[in-house]
Amino acid sequence: MAQGEVDLAGSDTARSEGDRAAIPGVVAAMHGFAGDLYGELPADGNLVVSPYSVVAALGMTLTGAGGHTAREMRDVLGADDRFHGGLNALTTYVEGLAGPVPHRDGKEIALDTANQLFGQRGVGWEKAFLDTLAREYGAAVRTVDFEGAAEDARVLINDWVAGRTHDRIRDLIARGVLDAATRLVLVNAIYLKAPWEKPFEPSSTRDGTFHLTDGGTTRVPMMSGSPYGALTRGDGWQAARIPYAGGTLAMTVVLPDEGRLADVEQEVVRGGLPQMLAGGRGTTLDLRLPRWTFRSNAQLAGILGSLGMPSAFGSDADFRPMTDEDLDLRIGEVVHQGFVAVDEHGTEAAAATAVVMETTAMPVTVPFHVDRPFLFVIHDVEHGTPLFLGRVTDPGVGAVG
CATH class of the missing domain: 3.30.497.10 (Antithrombin, subunit I, domain 2)
Incomplete structure (x- = not known):
């Protein structure tokens, strides 16, 4: 061979x-x-x-x-x-x-x-x-x-x-x-x-301010939309579940309160993912979300x-x-x-x-403006399987084709 x-x-x-x-x-x-x-x-x-x-x-x-x-x-x-x-x-x-x-x-x-x-x-x-x-x-x-x-x-x-x-x-x-x-x-x-279950209109995307961990800011393309999702809150964070088409998969974006990123990350380490993925109450979101790659x-x-x-x-x-x-x-x-x-x-x-x-020799819209570092989890809705988990500190860095 x-x-x-x-x-x-x-x-x-x-x-x-x-x-x-x-x-x-x-x-x-x-x-x-x-x-x-x-x-x-x-x-x-x-x-x-x-x-x-x-x-x-x-x-x-x-x-x-x-x-x-x-x-x-x-x-x-x-x-x-x-x-x-x-x-x-x-x-x-x-x-x-x-x-x-x-x-x-x-x-x-x-x-x-x-x-x-x-x-x-x-x-x-x-x-x-x-x-x-x-x-x-x-x-x-x-x-x-x-x-x-x-x-x-x-x-x-x-x-x-x-x-x-x-x-x-x-x-x-x-x-x-x-x-x-x-x-x-x-x-x-x-x-x-x-x-997405409800895609964002590309014409609504505008450059917006994103706050960095070092206190500075950067301008990034910010999508805008009003999907019907789910919102939940915890100590120092709020999370929005954004459904994909059909509703069996979703992205949950976990947005720490200002200055609480490290605390929220420690909550993930301590086993807090299930609470963050729980879904919360259904609501129409006034959503602003950066693009990232x-x-x-x-x-x-x-x-x-x-x-x-x-x-x-x-x-x-x-x-x-x-x-x-x-x-x-x-x-x-x-x-x-x-x-x-x-x-x-x-x-x-x-x-x-x-x-x-x-x-050995191996309806009422709830503002959810993602303008600062955040976490994301892509998961199935029934079980909450964490298919992908990540953090975005600067959506404009590391873009690849």
Whole structure:
């Protein structure tokens, strides 16, 4: 087989429907993990991550963990015995939100997720590991040659991610991350494109003042509209839920009171996302919202270690359930990239996460004027699954095509 070509090593096990009753527990665990992760990410500048994508990639990795490594990973993820089945059912539900929007001529939701593993050719992967990946994640192992052609494998993985995210996530894995010691890369990708329930009129967009964290101001395109949404308030913040077409997906914008951004971010870290996503009372919003487009990159190995799963990255990592060979696998790196674009028509967002395994040798209108730093969460309405979570401190910085 030529360098760069792939073969498939999988299981005959069909994907199950998952455990629908376990969905609330999985979403609650995801909220907790999202807060923990947010608290460890850079505290300055624009940010977008997909808690869902990171959890899915780590969930696949957990299926091949054993002993103290598995215990640490379960604690960090908040995973119980029903976690994989619940995440499977949640993924099926989320993917089911895609498609034409009933009674909305021409409007359509694009929402795709995908899992894929890329493993070293010739390695014997344990049947139980492959069966669980197939049953709960719909994933198989595509075999590549990290030992002899690591750069070819990197390009192939990045091309797969770009294809699954409509080219919004490019070069997820940088040069040098993969080498001859790499044995397995577990990847999740998610892509969303959703029109607003009530689009903003482009002709109503005007440059407006946005207040920066350092006390300065900048002028940015500010959209104006009056959608029917939902408003809720908490200590030092107010949140507006802005529906996408069909009402099954929404963006919740969390606007801190002046000078309270740090306090609100700490509330997210302490587990406050469910309250912020609760929805509140329905109302017509006098909404002013900036346009923004940017992407974020993050290497999560150090963060995940500090959150409570250090053994997964060390010489004492236990991933023996992955393979019947004596490989002494550990996680070398966890890389994540997110993209978000918000304009008058709707939202486009994408993210991907790669876990790199290596040998130890891996009516009355309510004003809601978003003119200062804010947080955003893109989520399904029924469960509040945090598909994307981010912060905007300067909507005019980091614009990408």
